[in-house]
Amino acid sequence: MEGNLRYEKQYSESGKGKLLVARCFIPKGAEIFSEEPLISCQFAWNKLYKYKACDHCMKPLETAEENAKRLTNDPELALPFKEQCSVTKERHTQCQKCQAEYCSQECQTQAYQLYHRMLCDMLSSPSSSLNKLQEIWKNSHYPPETCNILLIARMIARIRQAENPKLMFQEFLSFVHDTSDQEQQYVHKLLGNQFSEIQTMVNSELREALFDEDLSEIFSIEGTQKFLCLIGRNGQGVGTSSFGTWVKNVEDLELPESDKTALDLLIDQIYEKMNEVNGHFLNCEGSGLYSLHSCCNHSCTPNAEVQFPYGNHTLQLVATKDIESGEEIEISYLDDCQLRRSKATRQQILLENYMFLCQCNKCTTDQDDETDESSDDDESDENMEN
Ligand SMILES: [Zn+2]
Ligand SMILES: [Zn+2]
Ligand SMILES: [Zn+2]
Known part of the structure; x- marks a missing residue:
């Protein structure tokens, strides 16, 4: 059934837990797999600061030029090769009720079927528990952001909207294998010294918004702690940028050498200006939970890395070295500098x-x-x- 896959999930009893192993030789640079997240969500402050992205797949909604104008604070800026921008505004849609914006009808439909049906009403009412929850979060979790509480709400909605909610709950639980002490330690780190107070508030708003008697363990304090740990520790960062995608596209164009030099100069100048105005905050940012990716263990000499080649939340795992059949596929949880x-x-x-x-x-x-x-x-x- 899985004959064409380049990897195999295995389980190690030696404390390592899940791992991913190559089923065949995988050459350096090749895709190992691509996957969409079980759930993803843009960060709260990032969204508030007008980094406009599809509410479902996080594809940017601004054209590359609009994006560059906003980030350089220069309304006169004009980009050449506009056809290299991947944003197609004609396809954008909006939820009539809560005003959530999407890059396409497909994303709107998928979001509705997976989790949005249950959340839409609450999102459109400012006094709802869901909006209170977001306020609590924003006020206790300033940029640089690492996760968004709405991810938990989406996760619970996805569980409740699933054909088999208990099975979907198990799928999310399979991401975590910490002891309660480790979880508590982690949530402390995530939320700071007032963690216990914030956790209680979060728990009470989640109950108010989404309680389901059949899934009562999700709504206990321990359940909230588990979910906080899950989004904080297992959430993979996602960053998208329409200007960044445009840059990638124009760099691939076949141009005369002098045009290429001029284009490179323009791009450098724009990035410099963006850095002056916005520092490092250039992307639509969020995080997602990816089930295959979560099986990859860390190594300080990894043989694979995560990429987002489609300008949305679809993750691709790429070999950074030749990988032999039977070898474990490992990524690094540390950045290059830390490595x-x-x-x-x-x-x-x-x-x-x-x-x-x-x-x-x-x-x-x-x-x-x-x-x-x-x-x-x-x-x-x-x-x-x-
Ligand atoms: Zn989308
Ligand atoms: Zn809606
Ligand atoms: Zn190591």
Whole structure:
């Protein structure tokens, strides 16, 4: 049945849990799989600050030029090669009731069938529990954002709208395997010192908005803690940009050398201006829960990486090295900069953010930190923290 797949899900009893293994040789640069998230959601402040994106797939709704004008604060800015912009406004739709905007009828229909039916009424009423929930969240979770409470509401709606709600609940639970203590520790980290108070408020608004007697365990305090942990720890960041997609498209054009140079210069100038005006906040940002991706373990020498080649929430896993048949497919939970740090630093970041002690190939073969090229950086880091 799964004859064409390049990977296989396995389960390791040695504490590692789920893992993904290559079923065949996968050359560097090849796609291992693509998947849509079980659920995704744009961040609350990001949306409020007019980073307009499809309410379902997070594809940007501004054209590349509109996007560049807004982010450079320059209404006169004009982009060449407008046909390279992937935003087609004629296809955009809007929910008549709650005004949610979509990139296409397909996205609107899919959202409605998966979770929006149950949330729409509440989203259109400012005094609803769902909107109160979002206020609580926005006031306790300022940018840079890592997750949005609406993701939990969507998750619960998706469970309740599913043909078999209990099965769908199990699917979400399969993302987490922490002890209650670990969860509590994590939620503390996510919400800060008032975590217990915020968690109680979140729980009460979620009950008010979406309670279902058949699924009562979802609505206990422990259930809320589990869901907070789930969105905070397992949510994969998603970033989309119509200007970014336009840049990628024009860079692929066959142009005379002098035109290419002029275009590169224009792009550099625009990015520079954007950075001046908006700092690093250039993308529509959000997060999603991806079930295959969640089976990939971390390694400090990964052989695969996550990409978003379609300018929406569809995730693609790509081999960054040749992968032999039978080899485990591993990604890095650390960014490139963190990956270059010493073993001690890497392990500390992973322990703090993901609560595991890394035992990857690199960590088990790395010598003492003294021999590590980045040990100087680590010292200065420690000084900064003190
Ligand atoms: Zn869409
Ligand atoms: Zn609606
Ligand atoms: Zn490691």
